Amino acid sequence: MSRFELVIHGGHVVTPSGVLAIDVGVKDGRIAAIGQLDSGQAAESIDATGLFVLPGIIDTQVHFREPGATHKEDLATGTKAAVLGGVTSIFEMPNTNPLTLTAADLAAKFAAARGRAWCDHAFFIGGAAENADKLHELERIPGCAGVKVFMGSSTGNLLVEDDTTLERIVRNGNRRIAVHAEDEPRLKERKHIADEAKHPRAHPVWRDETVCLKATQRLVSLARKHGRRVHVLHVTTAEEMEYLAENKDIATVEVTPNHLTLSAPDAYEKLGTRAQMNPPVREMKHQNALWRAIAEGVVDVVGSDHAPHTLEEKANTYPGSPSGMPGVQTTLPLLLTAASRGKVSLERVVDLLCHGPQRIYQIAGKGRIARGYDADFTLVDLQAWKTLEDKDMGSKVGWTPFAGMRVCGVPKMTIIRGWAVMRDGELLGAPSGQPIRFAETISPVS
Numbered sequence: 001m002s003r004f005e006l007v008i009h010g011g012h013v014v015t016p017s018g019v020l021a022i023d024v025g026v027k028d029g030r031i032a033a034i035g036q037l038d039s040g041q042a043a044e045s046i047d048a049t050g051l052f053v054l055p056g057i058i059d060t061q062v063h064f065r066e067p068g069a070t071h072k073e074d075l076a077t078g079t080k081a082a083v084l085g086g087v088t089s090i091f092e093m094p095n096t097n098p099l100t101l102t103a104a105d106l107a108a109k110f111a112a113a114r115g116r117a118w119c120d121h122a123f124f125i126g127g128a129a130e131n132a133d134k135l136h137e138l139e140r141i142p143g144c145a146g147v148k149v150f151m152g153s154s155t156g157n158l159l160v161e162d163d164t165t166l167e168r169i170v171r172n173g174n175r176r177i178a179v180h181a182e183d184e185p186r187l188k189e190r191k192h193i194a195d196e197a198k199h200p201r202a203h204p205v206w207r208d209e210t211v212c213l214k215a216t217q218r219l220v221s222l223a224r225k226h227g228r229r230v231h232v233l234h235v236t237t238a239e240e241m242e243y244l245a246e247n248k249d250i251a252t253v254e255v256t257p258n259h260l261t262l263s264a265p266d267a268y269e270k271l272g273t274r275a276q277m278n279p280p281v282r283e284m285k286h287q288n289a290l291w292r293a294i295a296e297g298v299v300d301v302v303g304s305d306h307a308p309h310t311l312e313e314k315a316n317t318y319p320g321s322p323s324g325m326p327g328v329q330t331t332l333p334l335l336l337t338a339a340s341r342g343k344v345s346l347e348r349v350v351d352l353l354c355h356g357p358q359r360i361y362q363i364a365g366k367g368r369i370a371r372g373y374d375a376d377f378t379l380v381d382l383q384a385w386k387t388l389e390d391k392d393m394g395s396k397v398g399w400t401p402f403a404g405m406r407v408c409g410v411p412k413m414t415i416i417r418g419w420a421v422m423r424d425g426e427l428l429g430a431p432s433g434q435p436i437r438f439a440e441t442i443s444p445v446s
Helices: 073-086 103-113 132-138 163-171 184-199 199-207 208-225 238-245 257-261 266-275 284-296 329-339 346-361
Strands: 004-009 012-015 019-020 024-025 030-035 041-045 053-056 056-064 086-092 120-126 144-150 177-180 230-232 249-257 375-389 406-416 419-423
Touching: 004 086, 012 346, 019 346, 053 346, 056 073, 056 329, 073 086, 073 103, 073 406, 073 419, 086 375, 086 406, 103 120, 132 144, 132 163, 144 163, 144 284, 163 208, 184 199, 184 208, 208 230, 208 238, 208 249, 238 249, 238 284, 249 284, 257 284, 257 329, 329 346, 329 375, 329 406
Parallel strands: 004 041, 012 053, 056 086, 086 120, 120 144, 144 177, 177 230, 230 249
Antiparallel strands: 004 024, 012 019, 024 030, 053 375, 375 406, 406 419
8 A cells, every 4th residue: 555645756845944855745635744755655646856846825815706797707717717827725705796795605605616616715704784793603604714894895796884884893703804995985085086087097096095095094993992803905005014014913914916016007008997906006116115015024915816807898998897807827927927036035925825824814724835734736837937828818708917928937737635636737637626624613614
């Protein structure tokens, strides 16, 4: 009998102790040994010579549009794009139609993912006035990623614009709340700017720095009042980063590859509404502040905010065009390219995409290459260059805002719980994603 089901040998393995030339042995879907192993003791072996073996990438913010808008994405196509990009686990957002507000809504999503999702998955419950007093129970449903709140209007109808409702949500529960922090009253009073401009270059003017900072300050104030941990999603401004750096004891921070890569005004002139998202792509001074916050340790996580719309929808005249862009497949290549240019270390990339998500959301058994953890791996070639093209995107919408960009660092293999699901851009086997387990929930989903 083989000692291991799988041994990955010959690669450079990114462990909590550093990048090591060691082997990894897998048994029963988990990491069973790390060190110099005999691949002859394995039922299967993978030669990772010339490759780097990362922990499986975790994307904690995706919108896969199911149910209600499956003409532009669904759980099957969204998770396909994920594994093509080296992502092994995703957290899906609740602004679907119907909204994800009840235990039945969560159960329906898990049922829809069964046998169709290519990667492991968790679903957020939406925080709203109608379920605020039940969130302490709903957030503990196995497989629930936690509570998501929209303080500013975006895609869908999930919106909490008043502090009374927001406070009810904050005080009802214990797990970290993920928040889209834009101030809705200010958005409403400034909407005329977008209406009059009729061009997406006005997007960061309408949804300005104050829109974000004001909402973030309101959120942190309530969080501190009730001792509730919060996670501020897709932070875009220098002002917010300065404020959040002083509040790290209660607030964690996410940025997106879109805001780290695209900048105004060039993105709007080149891409038009394809560059439109909420909060907006901003000027270089803000992008530079985001990179500085990564270097200084203020940023905890990079999430894609994969939010696809069809090109036909994006062709509507601004501001009637929807906000959001696909990104789950391109996050890792974009960050590896930044690493190749010296903007960030490989170890920091792994921290932002693996260790950080595990740490702040208390994911059980994922996010690092360590004995006893799930055997989730992303194998990458850090010397390979590739041009991103629309035709290679797994998302149903079939486009990327980064089309034509040369990236360095190509995902070569995606392995989930010891099973290879992607190799050299080809899917393998059948979808077998499972619900993610959390330390703060009761038990794993059956």
